[in-house]
Amino acid sequence: MPNLVVLTEQLLAPVPGGTGRYTRELAAALAATAPDGWEVTGVVSRQADVSAAVIPGVSGPRVLPLPRRALIAAWEHGVPYWPGGDAVHAPTPLAPPRGRVVVTVHDVVPWTHPETLTARGVTWHRKVISRAVSRASAIVVPTAAVADELRRYAPGPVPVRVVHNGVTEFGAEEAVPGLPPRYVLAVGTIEPRKGFEALVAATAEVDVPLVVVGPQGWGGVDLRAPHVRLLGRLSDPQLAHVLRRAAVLAAPSLAEGFGLPVVEAMAAGVPVVHSDAPALVEVGGGAGLVVPRGDQPALVRALRSVLAEAGVADRMVASGLARAQHFTWMNAAREVWATHLSLGRPRPV
Numbered sequence: 158m159p160n161l162v163v164l165t166e167q168l169l170a171p172v173p174g175g176t177g178r179y180t181r182e183l184a185a186a187l188a189a190t191a192p193d194g195w196e197v198t199g200v201v202s203r204q205a206d207v208s209a210a211v212i213p214g215v216s217g218p219r220v221l222p223l224p225r226r227a228l229i230a231a232w233e234h235g236v237p238y239w240p241g242g243d244a245v246h247a248p249t250p251l252a253p254p255r256g257r258v259v260v261t262v263h264d265v266v267p268w269t270h271p272e273t274l275t276a277r278g279v280t281w282h283r284k285v286i287s288r289a290v291s292r293a294s295a296i297v298v299p300t301a302a303v304a305d306e307l308r309r310y311a312p313g314p315v316p317v318r319v320v321h322n323g324v325t326e327f328g329a330e331e332a333v334p335g336l337p338p339r340y341v342l343a344v345g346t347i348e349p350r351k352g353f354e355a356l357v358a359a360t361a362e363v364d365v366p367l368v369v370v371g372p373q374g375w376g377g378v379d380l381r382a383p384h385v386r387l388l389g390r391l392s393d394p395q396l397a398h399v400l401r402r403a404a405v406l407a408a409p410s411l412a413e414g415f416g417l418p419v420v421e422a423m424a425a426g427v428p429v430v431h432s433d434a435p436a437l438v439e440v441g442g443g444a445g446l447v448v449p450r451g452d453q454p455a456l457v458r459a460l461r462s463v464l465a466e467a468g469v470a471d472r473m474v475a476s477g478l479a480r481a482q483h484f485t486w487m488n489a490a491r492e493v494w495a496t497h498l499s500l501g502r503p504r505p506v
Contacts, residue, residue, distance in 0.1 A: 162242030165199040180248040186490035188214035250285040264414030268310035273350035299415035302435035323486030327397035337366040342403035344418035348374035352409035423477030444476035
């Protein structure tokens with residue numbers, strides 16, 4: 158039986174972030190849509206607790222004998238350590254340097270906005286992405302915007318396929334106590350790229366509480382203010398509760414590869430204000446209000462428009478619900494399968 162190995166290592170990262178969500182949702186959907194005779198297996202490095210990498214419908218996770226740092230170092234330096242299987246899907250640029258491998262590249266931030274990453278992060282991501290576009294079997298990117306930027310900053314001979322991410326179907330809610338009766342919501346790891354500091358200032362000017370969902374990342378970004386409530390990382394039922402009660406979701410990011418919170422908010426019937434980062438404009442499809450990156454007065458005007466004008470919010474909700482229907486994880490998985498199967502019959506490595 159042919160086996161597609163999915164590298165689910167990101168689920169065990171200290172801050173899994175949006176790529177962790179992508180890994181979990183895509184792997185589950187790949188298992189649910191697997192062609193007849195195929196099996197999907199998750200693979201992780203050797204760690205004390207791998208329970209976070211258990212995914213319904215996906216075999217494993219199978220644990221490799223190398224610990225995380227050794228595995229990263231081995232592949233970074235081109236050691237041909239193969240994780241097994243007939244084909245491999247790497248949901249992040251962490252991928253073996255040889256074999257039948259399809260790699261997802263989420264963005265080109267290491268080139269376009271290196272100041273929003275650590276110096277080591279910039280160096281590592283540039284190296285592994287450049288290798289992927291030269292040696293992988295195929296590249297998957299979440300938006301045409303990323304495909305265009307990848308061709309510009311890291312050109313290579315490997316075919317690139319645009320596969321949009323999906324929208325997580327949140328189920329039952331778990332109440333989060335103490336939420337303000339009306340608030341602006343931001344979702345994401347707290348780091349310089351997200352533009353949350355400008356959002357703190359904008360919501361203070363609008364005089365509406367800001368609720369932030371997401372772990373503290375790198376960069377020392379401090380969002381503490383009297384009108385801000387930091388919830389940290391939430392479970393999906395808790396996130397569903399907070400998301401569905403927001404007056405508006407704001408995504409003032411300097412750069413994104415897709416923007417999962419944007420489509421998740423639209424699917425939940427929440428108006429969205431987002432920056433003019435190309436990927437967010439593509440994903441939003443005109444259903445949200447767009448503001449120039451770094452333009453705080455424009456962000457204030459957009460928030461006021463949504464919060465003060467019921468007609469504007471109602472139109473945005475209707476447009477957002479329609480737009481969100483274009484994005485499903487099952488569709489994403491089918492397109493990823495098509496990418497793998499287009500490479501021909503798998504051969505043993």
